[in-house]
Amino acid sequence: MSDSPRVLIVGAGHAGGTAAALLRQYGFEGPIALVGEEPIPPYQRPPLSKAWLKGEADEDALTLKPAEWYAEAGVDLWLAAPVASIDRADRKVTLSDGERLPYDILILATGARARPLPVAGADLSGVLSLRSAADAEALKTALGPGKRIVVVGGGYVGLEAAASALALGAEITVVEREDRVLARVASRTLSSFFQDYHQTQGVTFHLGARVTGFDGVDGKVTAVRLADGATLPCDVALVGIGALPNVELAAGCGLALADGIVVDGEARTSDPAIFAIGDCTWRPMPLYGRELRLESVPNALEQAKQAASAIAGRAPPPSEVPWFWSDQYDLKLQMAGLADGADEIVVRGDQAAGRFAVFHLREGVLTAVEAVNAPPEFMGGRQMIGRQARVDPAKLADTAVSMKEVAAGQ
Amino acid sequence: MAKITYIEHDGREHEVEVRPGLSVMEGAVKNNIPGIDADCGGACACATCHVYVDDAWRERTGKASAMEESMLDFADEVEPNSRLSCQIRVTAELDGLVVRLPERQH
Numbered sequence: 191m192s193d194s195p196r197v198l199i200v201g202a203g204h205a206g207g208t209a210a211a212l213l214r215q216y217g218f219e220g221p222i223a224l225v226g227e228e229p230i231p232p233y234q235r236p237p238l239s240k241a242w243l244k245g246e247a248d249e250d251a252l253t254l255k256p257a258e259w260y261a262e263a264g265v266d267l268w269l270a271a272p273v274a275s276i277d278r279a280d281r282k283v284t285l286s287d288g289e290r291l292p293y294d295i296l297i298l299a300t301g302a303r304a305r306p307l308p309v310a311g312a313d314l315s316g317v318l319s320l321r322s323a324a325d326a327e328a329l330k331t332a333l334g335p336g337k338r339i340v341v342v343g344g345g346y347v348g349l350e351a352a353a354s355a356l357a358l359g360a361e362i363t364v365v366e367r368e369d370r371v372l373a374r375v376a377s378r379t380l381s382s383f384f385q386d387y388h389q390t391q392g393v394t395f396h397l398g399a400r401v402t403g404f405d406g407v408d409g410k411v412t413a414v415r416l417a418d419g420a421t422l423p424c425d426v427a428l429v430g431i432g433a434l435p436n437v438e439l440a441a442g443c444g445l446a447l448a449d450g451i452v453v454d455g456e457a458r459t460s461d462p463a464i465f466a467i468g469d470c471t472w473r474p475m476p477l478y479g480r481e482l483r484l485e486s487v488p489n490a491l492e493q494a495k496q497a498a499s500a501i502a503g504r505a506p507p508p509s510e511v512p513w514f515w516s517d518q519y520d521l522k523l524q525m526a527g528l529a530d531g532a533d534e535i536v537v538r539g540d541q542a543a544g545r546f547a548v549f550h551l552r553e554g555v556l557t558a559v560e561a562v563n564a565p566p567e568f569m570g571g572r573q574m575i576g577r578q579a580r581v582d583p584a585k586l587a588d589t590a591v592s593m594k595e596v597a598a599g600q
Numbered sequence: 601m602a603k604i605t606y607i608e609h610d611g612r613e614h615e616v617e618v619r620p621g622l623s624v625m626e627g628a629v630k631n632n633i634p635g636i637d638a639d640c641g642g643a644c645a646c647a648t649c650h651v652y653v654d655d656a657w658r659e660r661t662g663k664a665s666a667m668e669e670s671m672l673d674f675a676d677e678v679e680p681n682s683r684l685s686c687q688i689r690v691t692a693e694l695d696g697l698v699v700r701l702p703e704r705q706h
Contacts, residue, residue, distance in 0.1 A: 215632060251622075254629070255632065259632065488640075491639055508706060515643060522643075565671045569673070569675075
């Protein structure tokens, strides 16, 4: 339809690919172009450190849509096409090869990149990060029985990769700068549970340890050096120390920035013709009365819904409680809400049996839940957080009272 | 390939061919069928791929696992034929399967 606006999506990851699909689901009939840096159509990143690394999922299972879907749906897919700049006055995007693509509405879904470790030897072959399918392929190729892997960073990417690599017979050492794993993203209770569990499986930890460099022979990594003088020999070093939002294009065209591209509750940037979604955004979180950046698939999907709804003229989607999951060994971790600011912690269930939940309360109101192999606690908790429910800590801790009852009875 | 019919809450039908080995959820997502969100991509972590299995097919789609049951327990509008579609693996025996989608997944 010639009177429909032209939508251009920059970034063909989970967020960008989902935005294109939702626009079609919502009946948007105008032209859509989806431009990505990577050589393959949009795919899911979470399995890269889990099922895919272990060889339990193939490429077909990773992709969001089959390759032919894009043409069938009238989505003009540009792959291996990095964007150089955005011209807001002319409403055009310039690719690095000079091609200029026009837009009426632009969606930035530029994602985040692995935070580099600025030490000597970080450019040696065998020093890897894990963000893209290509990264995962390189890691998978390097893994195997007896291979020595040093994981730098005890966050989700590092611990998930450690669990998967161990399943493939590798020897794993995790080096973490803080005094506990998952320090930025989980409670102390959860950190110590996960550390113990990994240790039981055979993972070695160096906590409160700073990496000062990588040693190599013939351009290939052979060891990780620590500030205390220790040297950890390795075949592969995986660096997973967080992600940086890709905001350079937004900065280059003068959009408002914080720790990410600033957007409102419908994912619109400071330019009304430009939306931004996913890991690259700095977004409002009304439930907690503040703004933040979230690196998660549920967040990318929620914002893709917001942008697609606004563009297609549909009612905005209901706001969601932020949540996250991680699979390690036979542990399913599900978390909802934001735990910072909590003044009371309630543990429900049996840590020794590997089935429990940590609830975070603030002035008697549930603000976050971390559940290990405890879906009812996660599901009930997430619903109560959304309602800003007041809970009785004694009832919450009592497993004789079902979560259904806890969630229902205020 | 197995033919699967997904019926949206408003009655719109989508009949698609799904490769055995994929889940019923993946069959919907890969064909861009509205009404299945599948936030977690099939990890049985979110309960946003809730479907109602047509009565004629309930036996062949099997029973929900304990984990799936406990996730479903907290979904909206749960019925005895409710399942999480990421937990139903497509096989040749499911050729002709009919599932209905709830009004919303969140």
